[in-house]
Amino acid sequence: MTRKKVLVTGGAGFIGGNFVQYMVNKYPEYDIYNLDALTYAGDLTKHRGMEDKENYRFVKADIADRAAIIPLFQEEKFDYVIHFAAESHVDRSIEDPEVFIRTNVLGTQVLLDAARKFGVLKFVHVSTDEVYGELDFDPTTFFTEETPLQPNSPYSASKASSDLLVRAYHETYGLPMNITRCSNNYGPYHFPEKLIPLTISRVLNDQKVPVYGDGGNIRDWLHVLDHCTAIDLVMHEGVNGEVYNVGGHNERTNLEVVKTIIRTLEKSEDLIEFVKDRLGHDKRYAIDPSKLEKLGWKPTYTFETGIAQTIQWYLDNKEWWEQIISGEYRGYFERMYGVK
Template sequence: MAKKKVVVTGGAGFIGGNFVQYMVNKYPDYDIYNLDLLTYAGDLTKHKEIETNDNYHFIKADIADREAIMNHFEKEKFDYVIHFAAESHVDRSITDPEIFIKTNVLGTQVLLDAAKQIGVTKFLHVSTDEVYGELDFDPSQFFTEETPLQPNSPYSASKASSDLLVRAYHETYGLPINITRCSNNYGPYHFPEKLIPLTISRVLNNESVPVYGDGKNIRDWLHVYDHCSAIDLVLHNGVDGEVYNVGGHNERTNLEVVKTIISTLGKSEDLIEFVEDRLGHDKRYAIDPTKLEELGWKPAYNFETGIAQTIEWYLENKDWWKHILSGEYQEYFEKQYSFKK
């Protein structure tokens, strides 16, 4: 019996990279293909432990390159497509929206065409709760799968557009699909420009930590390992055409997250530096994951256990993030937050 072939787009990124490792280790009878362009946030060093596994394969390609993608799909005849690949940093989308449209919208269309052409078993599109817009601070209000899409940043608009394309290919062509929409992820191999790894790295270096506005914006935090298990479940058991929200009921203000990290590392809150707020900064995200829980999913981490594990990982893997904190990234950091090291 032939092995199932699974292509993971964006498998050198943060969530996609963790998912590749998860799948390679859990399913030795599947061939896992990591397809990634290796842009600024793509990093293959995270896969050193699995790169010699017989069931792991790497393809360097741009999802917006129609000819290359069609050729790879025709050659390998993938059974499953798990689509993570995306420009994902809100701040970068505000500075340069065009690349987000090219990758997140046009790239998704290319993948959908390729998947349709070879007749995949399932196309699973990984999206974000940001497509729903924002909630107010009423703790009884949550995003559900029925919440209208009201994106507020170029990034979330591009993701909402790709969500609608995926839905349209299901409705028009009968392509078997699922869409997952997750809350903010954190955990190992998180790129250092995001809030949690940014805070950890700067606190460890006794550098000031930038916090947008008053720090009261609320996010629902989801450990990346819990996200991986959720996608695995939807891939194998999700009802065709359905959307599933993935959230951990771990709401924290940005300031609370920063203070937790500072306290855990035994440093002073004097390191906190409030900076000008992000344009169009959404107040609150919060997900109701009931539909996914009814499918059989349950998170293994609450925020306390997850953040402790994450901080420990960054302490044990300084070489990885110190290597990244250089060059182009450092120039971007200084421009974005208007202060230097």
């Protein structure tokens, strides 16, 4: 039987990296290709234990580089493309929107052209609930797959744009695809600039933890391994052309999240420092994942079990996040592969 080839873009990032490990270990009969440009958040050290596995291969390339992507697809003839690669930090998008448009929109177009030209079986585009805009604080309201797209930041606008491109390639060219839109992820290997790992690392070092505004903004938290199982299901069972929301049923204010971490680490809430609110800061995100649940998926982590496990992971893996904060991780690819 011919081995299936799965291209995972952004596989050196947080969610993509966890998905690469999940797929390599779960499907030894699949060849998993990890494609990443290794920008600032791309970290290969998380894959040290997999680099000798026969079904894992790393490819360094920029998804917006047509001259690299088209020949790669032509040579490998991928069966599946799972597209995580994206600039994703909202604060950075406010400071420099252009790089978000290049990667998230133009890069997605290059991948779509390659997937269409070389006949992939399924293109799974991993998006975000932020494309829907914001909800009010009414706990009975949720984002569904029918919610209009109303992005409020350059980041979410770039993701909404890429969502629409994927849909258009399905409608115009018949490209087999699914779009998934997830709530906020957390878990192992989360890049230290994001709320949960930032809070953990700063609290452990007795440093002030910045909290935007009054900390009342609400997010629905999804453990990254629950997200991996959702993508796996959509990849194999998703109805062609459909969108699936992936949510964890774990709404918390940012302040609640920070206080939970401080309490778990037995530190003082005096470490909390309220700072000027972010421009265009959405009040609340909350997802109705019932469509995906009908397909057969359910989250296994509550926020309580997930955040406890995540905090313990950061305690047990200080070497990983300390070398990220220090910037030492940036030289790993060159040391490992002998090229820049």
